Amino acid sequence: MSLSPPGAGTPDAADAPAGNGPVSDGVMLYWLPLGAGGHCVRRNGRVFELLVARHERRQVRDLYHSALEVRLGTRRFVIEMTPVLGGGAANRGVVCEGPVGCRRLRRSKLFRYEIRSWRDGTIPDVAEAVASPSTVSVDAGRAREVLRLVPLVPTLTWGRDESRTGEMWNSNSLTAWLLARSGHHMNTIRPPERGRAPGWNAGLVIAARQQNT
Secondary structure, eight states: OOOOOTTOOSOOTTBOOSOBSOOSEEEEEEEEETTTTOHHHHHHHHHHHHHHHHHHTSOOOEEEEEEEEEEETTEEEEEEEEEOOSSOGGGTTEEEEEEBSOGGGTTSGGGEEEEEEEETOOOTTGGGOSSOOEEEEOOHHHHHHHHHHGGGSOOOOBTOOTTOSSSOBSHHHHHHHHHHHTTOOGGGOOOSTTEEOTTHHHHHHHHHHHHTO
């Protein structure tokens, strides 16, 4: 998949070198195996990847879901897209919601997702993350921009390609969109070795369209 938005080029001082570990100001990326902590989702993901790999005539890869952590001094925020859960929105820093599968069914929480910017939040199954956290920038300005953009993310239907990007919209689309729109150099960001992040390119394509208008 293509990971380079318009304007990508040589990283500047605000872009972190490849490496792991927390920072005081910056943005960190977590790669979680699809279905971590849930056997049903993991199994369905493997079947999906097997069928796609056969269609594309390539080797089967590991599938990943992504999440972000933003640090600004003593403040820490977890940014993630997940199915709607119980409890008040303020408990998890929910800033917006969108439909899953079909817009007509979004009245039911079973068919809605939520986007979080959760101060001092947690990432479920973070213990299973691979090559994480990966520091993608060490700049307070870009960290603030990511936080500013979270409520502005397109709330497209999860699992559909409504914008004709060639990929379905999902949690990886959110991550890619936020990083691209906040000025990160996307050509240096990759899933773990032998891995794939479905939906990533959808976020890049939509970010590029918005930047060009």
